[in-house]
Amino acid sequence: MIEILQVLIFGIVLGSIITLGAVGLSLLFGILRFANFAHGDMMTVGAYLALVFVAGLGWPIYAAFPMALAGGAVVAIAIDRVLYKRLRRTAPVILLISSFGVGLMLRSLVQFIWGPQSLVYEPGIQFPLEIFGLRIKPDHLVILAGVIILVILLHLFLQYTKMGKAMRAMSDNMDLAEITGIETERVIMWTWALGGALAAGAGIFLAMDTRLQPFMGWNMLLPVFAAAIMGGIGKPYGAIAGGMTVGIAEEMSTLFFSPAYKSAVAFALMVIILIVRPTGLFGGRSR
Amino acid sequence: MSLLEVNGIYGGYGGADILHGVELRVEPGEIVVIIGPNGAGKSTVMKAIFGLVPVREGRILFSGEEITNLRSSIIVRRGMSYVPQEYNVFPSLTVKENLEMGAFIRTDDFSEQLAHVFEIFPPLKDKRRQAAGLLSGGERQMVAIGRALMLTPRLLMLDEPTAGLSPQVVDLIFERIRTINDLGISFLMVEQNAKRALSFAHRGYLMTMGRSRFEDTGPNLLANPDVMEMFLGG
Amino acid sequence: MELTGLIGYLIPLLTFAGIYAVLSLGLNVQWGFAGLFNIGIAAFFAVGAYTTTILTTPPSPNYLGGFDLPFPVGLIGAMVASGLLALLIGLVTLNLRADYLAIATIGIGEIVRLILKNEAWLTHGVRGIKGIPKPFDTLSPEVQTLVYLLIVLAIVLIVYLAIERLLRAPWGRVLRAIRENELAASAVGKNVLRFRLEAFILGSMIMGLGGALYAHSFGFISPEAFDPMFATFLVWVMLIAGGSGNNRGAILGALVIWFIWSITGFLANRMPPELMTQAAALRPFLIGLMLQIILLTRPEGMLKEKPPSVTGDEGERRGR
Ligand SMILES: Nc1ncnc2c1ncn2[C@@H]1O[C@H](COP(=O)(O)OP(=O)(O)OP(=O)(O)O)[C@@H](O)[C@H]1O
Ligand SMILES: [Mg+2]
Numbered sequence A: 001m002i003e004i005l006q007v008l009i010f011g012i013v014l015g016s017i018i019t020l021g022a023v024g025l026s027l028l029f030g031i032l033r034f035a036n037f038a039h040g041d042m043m044t045v046g047a048y049l050a051l052v053f054v055a056g057l058g059w060p061i062y063a064a065f066p067m068a069l070a071g072g073a074v075v076a077i078a079i080d081r082v083l084y085k086r087l088r089r090t091a092p093v094i095l096l097i098s099s100f101g102v103g104l105m106l107r108s109l110v111q112f113i114w115g116p117q118s119l120v121y122e123p124g125i126q127f128p129l130e131i132f133g134l135r136i137k138p139d140h141l142v143i144l145a146g147v148i149i150l151v152i153l154l155h156l157f158l159q160y161t162k163m164g165k166a167m168r169a170m171s172d173n174m175d176l177a178e179i180t181g182i183e184t185e186r187v188i189m190w191t192w193a194l195g196g197a198l199a200a201g202a203g204i205f206l207a208m209d210t211r212l213q214p215f216m217g218w219n220m221l222l223p224v225f226a227a228a229i230m231g232g233i234g235k236p237y238g239a240i241a242g243g244m245t246v247g248i249a250e251e252m253s254t255l256f257f258s259p260a261y262k263s264a265v266a267f268a269l270m271v272i273i274l275i276v277r278p279t280g281l282f283g284g285r286s287r
Numbered sequence B: 001m002s003l004l005e006v007n008g009i010y011g012g013y014g015g016a017d018i019l020h021g022v023e024l025r026v027e028p029g030e031i032v033v034i035i036g037p038n039g040a041g042k043s044t045v046m047k048a049i050f051g052l053v054p055v056r057e058g059r060i061l062f063s064g065e066e067i068t069n070l071r072s073s074i075i076v077r078r079g080m081s082y083v084p085q086e087y088n089v090f091p092s093l094t095v096k097e098n099l100e101m102g103a104f105i106r107t108d109d110f111s112e113q114l115a116h117v118f119e120i121f122p123p124l125k126d127k128r129r130q131a132a133g134l135l136s137g138g139e140r141q142m143v144a145i146g147r148a149l150m151l152t153p154r155l156l157m158l159d160e161p162t163a164g165l166s167p168q169v170v171d172l173i174f175e176r177i178r179t180i181n182d183l184g185i186s187f188l189m190v191e192q193n194a195k196r197a198l199s200f201a202h203r204g205y206l207m208t209m210g211r212s213r214f215e216d217t218g219p220n221l222l223a224n225p226d227v228m229e230m231f232l233g234g
Numbered sequence C: 001m002e003l004t005g006l007i008g009y010l011i012p013l014l015t016f017a018g019i020y021a022v023l024s025l026g027l028n029v030q031w032g033f034a035g036l037f038n039i040g041i042a043a044f045f046a047v048g049a050y051t052t053t054i055l056t057t058p059p060s061p062n063y064l065g066g067f068d069l070p071f072p073v074g075l076i077g078a079m080v081a082s083g084l085l086a087l088l089i090g091l092v093t094l095n096l097r098a099d100y101l102a103i104a105t106i107g108i109g110e111i112v113r114l115i116l117k118n119e120a121w122l123t124h125g126v127r128g129i130k131g132i133p134k135p136f137d138t139l140s141p142e143v144q145t146l147v148y149l150l151i152v153l154a155i156v157l158i159v160y161l162a163i164e165r166l167l168r169a170p171w172g173r174v175l176r177a178i179r180e181n182e183l184a185a186s187a188v189g190k191n192v193l194r195f196r197l198e199a200f201i202l203g204s205m206i207m208g209l210g211g212a213l214y215a216h217s218f219g220f221i222s223p224e225a226f227d228p229m230f231a232t233f234l235v236w237v238m239l240i241a242g243g244s245g246n247n248r249g250a251i252l253g254a255l256v257i258w259f260i261w262s263i264t265g266f267l268a269n270r271m272p273p274e275l276m277t278q279a280a281a282l283r284p285f286l287i288g289l290m291l292q293i294i295l296l297t298r299p300e301g302m303l304k305e306k307p308p309s310v311t312g313d314e315g316e317r318r319g320r
Helices: A002-032 A039-056 A061-087 A092-114 A138-160 A162-172 A174-180 A184-209 A216-230 A236-253 A259-276 B042-049 B072-078 B095-102 B111-120 B122-126 B137-149 B167-182 B194-200 B218-223 B225-233 C002-033 C041-056 C071-093 C098-118 C141-168 C170-180 C182-187 C192-218 C228-242 C247-270 C273-297 C313-319
Strands: A129-131 A134-136 B004-011 B019-026 B031-035 B055-062 B080-083 B155-159 B186-190 B203-208 B211-217
Touching (some): A002 A134, A002 A162, A002 A184, A002 A216, A002 A236, A061 A184, A092 C273, A134 A138, A162 A184, A174 B072, A174 B095, A259 C071, B004 B042, B019 B055, B019 B186, B031 B042, B042 B155, B042 B186, B080 B137, B095 B111, B111 B137, B122 B137, B137 B155, B167 B186, B194 B218, B203 B218, B203 B225, B211 B218, C002 C170, C002 C192, C041 C192, C041 C228, C071 C098, C098 C228, C141 C247, C170 C182, C170 C192, C182 C192, C228 C247, C247 C273
Parallel strands (some): B019 B211, B031 B203, B080 B155
Antiparallel strands (some): B004 B019
16 A cells, blocks of 8 residues: 555655646647657756756755756747748648757757766755655655745736737637737747756756756657647646646556656556547547 | 729639629728629639739739739738638637737737727627637627627628528628728628619629629629529529 | 778778668658657667567576577567557557657656666666677677678668559558648548558568667667667657658668767777766757757758658648
């Protein structure tokens, strides 16, 4: 029993990290109709950007966090300006290929700058707290709280700011947004900023939970996509449920299978959803 | 100077031309309707004016300034709004949010204009927190027109604003168009119901096969036997 | 001496270019002709390589088999195994949108890699399998590699001629029609799903063949060889650079990109040791950059698709 609860806690932590990635991915898809295959590697970039402030400048992680989020946003906007913006008018699949290439470029760049070995923000091991026989690392609480705060902030942004409403409007109907006078290019820029910042946040939390490694984000692409698809891709709110489901399912599977196959679980869930309910658990967009 | 001048435009969706030299104009303060059989290119003219369909030849002037092939986001800023024939509200946004989107480029306080739109379309005020996708057809049309009004345009283009509505709602929409027109806003509308629209408008055009064929005051067009024949004959 | 050195360098270079040409032709059947977005090439490549390895190596306690069967049996086995995998995946995912298919194939690629790594009884795990035989092992090693190059080139030619033929046949025309306009094709009564499935399986079998050729050429395989960079991304860049939809383009792209890739590798190896890992990391970056430049400046690639598309793409895009 304790063991199951323990695994559940790991699942919630992993699920919240996946959620953060999936929410950003889904947001980008809803507005740009574009599945961003570089999303995992944008997570990696965010994690390493935080490392610059932590290891390079000696900042505490909570101070480095917002800087890395801003950095992730800038990187995402820059990639859009240089590449995707020019390709947007051609066939959408070209964007997929391009983003796949961007992911690879980011990954090699990280490896070029920081090397292939794995790194940590703070050396030394954290001693877990013992609560009712459960072992909980303080970092886990930080991650969970961080994700909850970011998701709430995103919610407030989408519901109550002019830019957030315009994002929802564009996700509803791009052409109508254009003729209504919404500055679509500006909204797209903000969308990339949010997507990049959320990815960076997810990357930092992932690095806190495990370690920094050039492939860390690429390895998360599958669960993140699985979560977004489960939630109905294009629906950021659905991605929350999708992310938690995938995270908990992955960790729970370790009770039955070798942990090596964790990401296969995400894949299996995704395939089942695609067969049974291609529009996601809550009915996302189908086109 | 005319508010809108369309001088012999040719254009289409990338393949063969749909428009073959359309001529039309709208004077300040006028309500102008375009009638014509299905597929005549009425919606296409509106899209061409609004920069949504490329114009290959010919010119479009708005208040004397050329707007041919400008992006719609720029045309909106010049003081023209367009309500397309279908999919003309953001379904997941509330009524109020839809109207706010109409004012996206305004940086000033637009609460007065919002109140004004609610005054013109009272049903919207009660439903302002409802998702626009859940409204009736007539209410949706009100949201769409209201949203287009948020920038207080000089010209409002409506593509079949009364299609598929019940007679009472059609009456209401026509009445409101009149109210808005009295405020000094000009209209260019496409209408299916030729009789009704021509008796209502200041002037009308008959379009067939990508050309504007007849231009006259509403009653004169109605009285013209050739017009009725062409309209019915396509 | 100089000359033999050059030849010693050229033979493996051409052999690998040939193997990549096979992969690129396989992708061309899927993407160029059927519009199927497969970014799990690595999976089929690996399944082909491991199948032939298990079939043709002498018995070993370390992994399944080997069965010591002849080289051609290995190639056929590789094609059958990759074809079966494609059938399985295709049945589930081929009626999905391009982006869903893409992510599903990424998933397959990852899962195949996990299996190769973790199921040691089958594959000897991360340690890999060595001693994969080349055909004609009675010849001297130099002659043998030369003969092997000829075999690879012959297979490239055969695959090229076979697909060219198929694509001119009614089957290929229907395939293109489906890619251009799925609705119209299904309206005239074509079973879109079946045609796609056939194209997906055929393309994957060719990729499996490429994998088998790779295994025999290199003599050693391990899960690392099938990471998405080498096995999937390079092939995509090759096809796009060469010109998707054009089989000669697919071959030309494989040749050119493999040369460029090898040259960067050559240069990276000449770097002072302290810079070597960094230089190695920069290679994929440069290839990625090349892809972006091609997409931005010449998306149709070096050789354009030959028959002009029947329906106007333009209208379709605008209508979206
Ligand atoms: N997106 C499009 N792409 C290609 N052709 C189009 C497109 N939209 C309309 N057309 C073609 O343009 C022609 C004119 O269409 P348009 O919609 O302007 O007619 P209309 O006069 O508005 O008809 P209706 O009364 O039915 O609304 C038609 O032949 C139609 O098939
Ligand atoms: Mg119309």
